Amino acid sequence: xxxxxxxxxxxxxxxxxxxxxxxxxxxxxxxxxxxxxxxxxxxxxxxxxxxxxxxxxxxxxxxxxxxxxxxxxxxxxxxxxxxxxxxxxxxxxxxxxxxxxxxxxxxxxxxxxxxxxxxxxxxxxxxxxxxxxxxxxxxxxxxxxxxxxxxxxxxxxxxxxxxxxxxxxxxxxxxxxxxxxxxxxxxxxxxxxxxxxxxxxxxxxxxxxxxxxxxxxxxxxxxxxxxxxxxxxxxxxxxxxxxxxxxxxxxxxxxxxxxxxxxxxxxxxxxxxxxxxxxxxxxxxxxxxxxxxxxxxxxxxxxxxxxxxxxxxxxxxxxxxxxxxxxxxxxxxxxxxxxxxxxxxxxxxxxxx
Numbered sequence: 001x002x003x004x005x006x007x008x009x010x011x012x013x014x015x016x017x018x019x020x021x022x023x024x025x026x027x028x029x030x031x032x033x034x035x036x037x038x039x040x041x042x043x044x045x046x047x048x049x050x051x052x053x054x055x056x057x058x059x060x061x062x063x064x065x066x067x068x069x070x071x072x073x074x075x076x077x078x079x080x081x082x083x084x085x086x087x088x089x090x091x092x093x094x095x096x097x098x099x100x101x102x103x104x105x106x107x108x109x110x111x112x113x114x115x116x117x118x119x120x121x122x123x124x125x126x127x128x129x130x131x132x133x134x135x136x137x138x139x140x141x142x143x144x145x146x147x148x149x150x151x152x153x154x155x156x157x158x159x160x161x162x163x164x165x166x167x168x169x170x171x172x173x174x175x176x177x178x179x180x181x182x183x184x185x186x187x188x189x190x191x192x193x194x195x196x197x198x199x200x201x202x203x204x205x206x207x208x209x210x211x212x213x214x215x216x217x218x219x220x221x222x223x224x225x226x227x228x229x230x231x232x233x234x235x236x237x238x239x240x241x242x243x244x245x246x247x248x249x250x251x252x253x254x255x256x257x258x259x260x261x262x263x264x265x266x267x268x269x270x271x272x273x274x275x276x277x278x279x280x281x282x283x284x285x286x287x288x289x290x291x292x293x294x295x296x297x298x299x300x301x302x303x304x305x306x307x308x309x310x311x312x313x314x315x316x317x318x319x320x321x322x323x324x325x326x327x328x329x330x331x332x333x334x335x336x337x338x339x340x341x342x343x344x345x346x347x348x349x350x351x352x353x
Contacts, residue, residue: 021131026194028122029187035115036184037338040177042108044334047173047228048327051104053085056162058155064113066106076102085166112151119144139190143183150179170229170262177225181218184338185345192349202293202351209286210351213306214344216282220275221337226262232269233325239318242270276317283310299350306343313340 046052056079057063067073077098080086086093123140126132132140157172227233236242243249248266260267287307295303313336320326320333 018133021126022133022194024131025126025136026191028126029191029194032115032119033184033188033191033342035111035118036180036187037335039108039111039115040180040184040338041331041335042104042111043176043180044228045327045331046104046108048325048330049101049104050089051101052108052158052168053083053161053166054080054098054101054105055109055158056080056083058158060151064110066102073099083162083166084164085161088166109154112154116147116151119147136190136194139186143187143190146179146183146186150176150183153179168229170226173229174222174225178218178222181221181338181341185218185341188342188345189349192346196298196350202290202295202299202353204353206286206290206293207348207351207353209289210344210348213279213283213286214341214348216275216279217337217341217344220272220279221341223268223272223275224334224337226268227272230263230265230268232265232272233321233330235265236269237321237324239321240273242266242273276314280310280314283307296350299347302343302346302350306340306347309336309340309343312336 055063055076067076073095077095080098080102090097123132123144127137153172153176157168157176160169160172161167236248243266247270250264251267251270252260252264254260254264261271262268283306287303290303313333316329316333316336320329323329
């Protein structure tokens, strides 16, 4: 009897220690999620200000330091003057004007390095203090690998605008965005599992529907990447009609037909509108269908946050279109897409039983 009490008393502090460690790791992952969130929004602003091609070199190790002297600024500007963007778009730009676009791209890359540091140092701390559950180590290792590959993919995207056409490939831009969303989703999902391993969701059909909504929001965000990559938001700035109709006259003018979905501005914008409208309808139907279903308080809050994020995002999207893509509203629209995606993920997580 006394032996069993001793075992129980020693096990209790250990369980409490593990619980505190799991919570600390979850908070760390949520901080990283916030940093990735800011990274994506900053990348959107870099795109909107046409600053993404201002740095024509990729120095992953030494590139954390900006030009500090007039000679260094002139050297960076001279290299930029050899790029297609300067030759075809910004011919005659001064060094001071160059600095404006340079800083956006530099901060975007620097913030990516900061995320790497914010991941590596706490990871090593948790590892060497034995606060890291070994079942969690492979997941964290995968996050680190994905982050490194995302940096390579970012440079691969930039390179597409440094050859002939002074604009990045919409395919590479969307792939870069999609990779960021995958990293964000993975870290967020793991953090949720650490904070709330127990769930009281309804499961069943509602659980599958919630997962489907998260996947659809992800796909809609990717379609927005093609809109951004083609600058399609600057055309057909009316809503709900396009050029006076449900779709423009030259809707499928490219051959083969599937190229229109990725390379034809009217079709790409219509596709994004259709997917966003579908998300709008299905989320409201989901909320109506889930009314009265047995669920925990967290699931209820996640579902309501999803509806709120949806309404705000739709309003931001329409405003961005009607005002012809003002930078501030467009950046908020991109941030709104991330909030909507995270809300959909949280709902999918809580609705699992």
